[in-house]
Amino acid sequence: MTAATVATLLGLVLVHLAGDFLLQPRRWVESRQDRKARSAALYLHAGLHGVLVLLVLLLAGASIAFTLAGALLVTVSHWLIDLGKSHLDPGKLHWFLLDQALHLLVLLGLWLAWVDGAAPLTVALAWLTRPETLGLAVSYLLVTRPMSLAIALALRPWSQDVIDPGTLVAAGARIGMLERLLVLTLVLQDELAAVGFLLTAKSVLRYGDLRERKDRKLTEYVLLGTLLSIATTLILGLLVRSLLWGG
Structure with a gap:
């Protein structure tokens, strides 16, 4: 792939984001939700998305016929996708993600038609099947739900001694997943000092809360869970670095 073809793909994504989030007034969204197809x-x-795509394709040097067809495709598909979304609950994250994924898939298909070949797909497939890529995918998957369950089982002997009604439901598990994703990324980037900073920042945030509660069991429980979470992620990250890159 040339730099120009990659730039065209990024341009299509850029105008999509601009059209959906910068150039769409709130009243348009409310009108779509209220009036559906009559909006x-x-x-x-x-139509705005179609015009933006038309400009990108013209700048990329696509033929007039392809440019017009591509702009029409994006206009119609965007109308259909957003019409479908207007019948769903706009407050649900999964519908928002599905909406964006469908729009981006249309743009990706348009871009693949423009480059006129399966070369990008071949390159992407070759990258996805590399041992390094698969190893990273496995390690990032491990630090999410699987490690949360393992840590919860490891802490079960002490969990009955801790009563903490003042927290959000399942918030600790979500925080732990995000924490491990950050730690794993930092370890893979050889930024171990930043891991220490992250641990310090979390300790400072939790210290005041735990001190006010004056609950030693809860403090010990949180400390044990945090250290177990970070230690296992550090070991996993160092192991992955050693196996994939030899250091």
């Missing part, structure tokens, strides 16, 4: 704002929004 003039829905047509304006879809």
Whole structure:
């Protein structure tokens, strides 16, 4: 792939983000949710995306026929996808992610048609099947739900002694996953000092809360869970670095 073809793909993604998040007034979203297919704002929004894609394809040097067809495809597909979304709960994250994924898949298909070949897919498939890529995927998957369950089982002998009604439901597990994802990324980037900074920052945030509660069992429980989470992630990250890159 040339730099120009990659730039075209990034340009298509850029104008999509601009059209969906910067150039779409709140009243357009409300009109779409209220009036569905009768909303003039829905047509304006879809047409705006078509115009933006038309400009990108023209700048990329695509033929007039392909440019017009591509702009029409994006306009119609965007209208259909957003119309479908208007019948769903806008407050659900999974519908938002599905909406964005469908739009991006349309743009990806348009881009693949423009480059006229399966070379990008071949390159992507070759990258996805590399041992390094698969190893990273396995390690990042391990530090999410699997490690949360393992840590919860390891702490079970002490969990009955801790009563903490003042926390959000499952918040600790979510925080732990994000923490481990950050630690793993930092270890793989050989930024061990930053791991220490992360641990210090979390300790400072938790110290005041735990001190006010004056609950020694809870303090010990949180400290044990944090150290276990970070230690296992550090070991995993160092092991992955050693196996994949030899250091």
